[in-house]
Amino acid sequence: METSLTAPVGTMTGVGPARQKALAELGINTIADLLTYYPFRYDDLQVKDVNEIADQEKVTLKGTVASEPVLARFGRKKNRLNFRLLIDHDVYMVTFFNQPYLMKQLETGQALAVYGKWDAKRSSLTGMKIINPNNAEQAFGSIYPASKSIRQGTIQKLIKQAFETYGDQLVDIVPAPLAEKYRLLPRRQMIHDMHFPASQDASTAARRSATYEEFLLFQMQMQTLKQADRTTDGITIHYDNAKLKAFIKTLPFELTGAQKRVVNEICLDLKAPQHMNRLLQGDVGSGKTIVAAIVMYAAITAGYQAALMAPTEILAEQHANNLAQVFADTDVNVALLTGSTKPAARKALLAALAAGEIDLLIGTHALIQDGVEYANLGLVITDEQHRFGVNQRAEFRQKGHQPDALAMTATPIPRTLAITAYGEMDVSEIDELPAGRQPIQTTWVRSNQANSALSFVRKRLAAGEQTYVVTPLIEESETLDVKNAEALSANLQDYFAPDYKVGLLHGRMKPDEKEAVMAAFKANEIQLLVSTTVIEVGVDVKNATVMMIYDADRFGLAQLHQLRGRVGRGSQASYCILVADPKNEQGVQRMQIMTETTNGFVLAQKDLELRGSGEVLGVKQSGLPSFKVGDPIADLNVLQVAQQDAHAIVAQPDWQQQPANRALAQILKTKLAAVGTLD
Incomplete structure (x- = not known):
């Protein structure tokens, strides 16, 4: 079956060890790789009429060599080759730079086709290559990605040779x-x-x-x-449907249609004997956590343990507090395990976990460390799935006997990435917000208008509400003109003193310092919180109604949307103010898109179109494949x-x-x- 095509390129004539190595650097190892090493563009080699050519257009002219070629040398290794080309009854000058070997190919009276760039003022052509005028196949010249180690011409020659020798085997x-x-x-x-x-x-x-x-x-x-x-043999979780329905009835709100649909999809997977590998995506504030609570409760009614892994301690603690309240009237035993758990408490917790006394364990990657043994793990959930690598997910799954796996993300994944980066997972989507949620009003101001924005913030604080202010960097950077968090918090404290208190939160603070600041903000002892993006995911303070983001053009659309989602979590109207002086048209477009839509999926697709897939998730991190021909954004329908x-x-x-x-x-x-x- 295509045996020769799977042979190494080194078996071809003219491919020695050095050339084989150069080809391998381009991802060409076999003859099949060489044949599918496609051009990224084509030069139009079709002969054009001189009267139809635009200035500086790349064209092919066909005529007769009308003068002896003249080679002039200038400077070190530089030369210029001139000759005249007769086309119909007119003569045009053709110049080739640094291709002296063409002298041998040119004879007066010879028919010739030359590809090059046309200079309309001088009626002359700067030649790029000479084409055999009898070769009709070369109407288009293929241009390939080349490297320092291997030239364009060599790649073209090898592909031609490979096709002539092995084409019949395709x-x-x-x-x-x-x-x-x-x-x-x-x-x-x-x-x-x-x-x-x-x-x-x-x-x-x-x-x-x-x-x-x-x-x-x-x-x-x-x-x-x-x-x-x-x-792969999974586990069949025969949950107690009556108990599950009774539990859902105790919730203080009615589930949305989308939440009900997603709960059903996941519960069907739990019951099935196959292993579940599902991605749950829902926009900021769409109610994924309550869906997670319901399906974890389902697993627990069947006698299994459930575990929920979050990327940060702040988020893990928030989940633990929220879920302890959700399960307050049940007999579910909830525990929290993070890197900050004291040794004695950790030891007692691990013993209770191994004995099956803990039903639901919430934590950071501490959940998958050595020594953490579960009695009967049935369901593992990773929150903010894109922050965990494949290896961490695999370790988590090995903690039980093929427990069902649910990954959740509030970073809306555009259809393109859902199909490519997560193609091996089943995808559930919560595509509606809970009732009572008000859309967040977003405005964009330039930095010279920031003071008017701050006077608006003062009005919201006067109404008893709270504000987040986000800035991209912690310390001064000589290369980036960015407001740093420390200086900004000091300036804002001066601006709002003595009426309101300003707090500061950034990634270099110790966990207990962060907790103290967040607790003070939640208790409204701090009215305005200046922060780097440590508050991006999952933080929930219902009284916070304004999100002000400095240097907003330094964030991606998805990240801005995540930050915006920290407000609008209560019933009051909420606002997002973007302060930015974008340097280019793309930056302006991104600010405008943010003010036009609050739909995370629309934004994620736009982000992808504006920045490309590699930048949005980071190709290596997201496992997004690179395609040779297809463009997953432009060719989404295919x-x-x-x-x-x-x-x-x-x-x-x-x-x-x-x-x-x-x-x-x-x-x-x-x-x-x-x-x-x-x-």
Whole structure:
């Protein structure tokens, strides 16, 4: 099955150890890799009429060499080659810089096509390359990502050689019914037209087919991993439905339709014998914590323990306090374990946990450390899932016998990232806010208008409400003109003294110092809290109605949205004030988008479009794959179709054995063997 295509590039003529190493640096290890090393753009080599060319346009001119070439040398290793080209009845000067070897290729009276940049004022061409005018295949010149170690021309030559030698071995990977449905090119033609298109239309059709093939392969990997996870023996949690319904009735509010739907989805997973691996995403303030409480209670009624892991001690403590209140009228025993838990208390807690006396353990990554033994762990929940790596999630799962896993995030993941970064997880989405929540009014002011914003803050404080002020840095930085938290808090204390008290919270404070400040803010002993982004996730003070963010253009849209979500948690009207002097058009756009929508999913997609996927989550951190041809943002609809198709293929029993899927199954087996299995 495509045996020669899986051979190392080193087996090709002209590829020695040095060249093989240079190709490996570009991700080209096999002949198949070389054939799918696609151009990122094309030069239009079609011959143009001189009268139709714009100044500085890159064009191909075809004519006859009308004068002997003249080579002039100037400076060290610099030279210029001039000759005249006769086109129809006019003569044009052609100049090549630093390509003296072309002298040997030029003869008077010779027919020639030259690709270069046109100078309309001088009616001359600065040549880039000479093209064989008889070679119709070269209407478009493919341009590849190259490196210092290997030149563009070498890559082009090797791809041509590989296609001529191995092209016959290329077989279609996309199952025939799908290829027919979407009118995709046969794979051999697709790869040919990606590298050597005869026209713009040919390259567009090839790229369309290559994009779908690449996305389908990726989605097949995701779906295969998901299926493997499902076949892993999970645990069946036979929860007590009557108890669960009675518990939901005791809640002081009615669940939204979205919360009910999500609870049902998760409870179905708990009951199923397969292992649950689900992502719960919901916008800021959509009520994920209460959903988590309900499903944890379900697991506890079946005799299992549940654990909830949060990224920071502040958030873990807040969860512990909130959930202790939620479970106050039940017999659920809630405990908190963080790095700050004193040794004696920790020892007693671990003993009670191992004995099965604790039903629900909440904490930071301390939950997965050595020595933490659960009696019967059935459900693990990670909050703010994007802050934990795959390894931490895997360690958490190993604490029990394949406990069901639920990851939660309030960072709205746009559809693109949900499909790519979390493709192997089932996704539940809470897409409506609880009743009574008022939308937060967002305004953007420039820094010279900050004083008028502060007078508005004073009015809110006078009404008995509280305010957050966020700034990006803790200490002065000579390179960044950013308000630092310490100086800002001192200035604001002067501004609001003696009527209101200003507190300061930043990442370098000790945990107990942070706790003391947060407790004072919650108790309204501090009216205005200056903070770096340690308050970004999950902090809940219902009396805080204003969020003022300095240098807002230094934050991503998703982060600004998270910060904005710290207010508007009570019934009063709430406000977010962005103070920023954006340096470019993109910065201005981001500030405007923030004032136009409070929908986190819309913002996350916009953030992705403006900044690109790598910056939004950090490619390495998020595990976002890099694609050769497809763009998960621009080609989102193709990505979604490929996901649905992959899902349908994998749902068929013995899909690998079906003739239409054999090539796909084979290439998938090779790919999965190379990456290993994902958690």
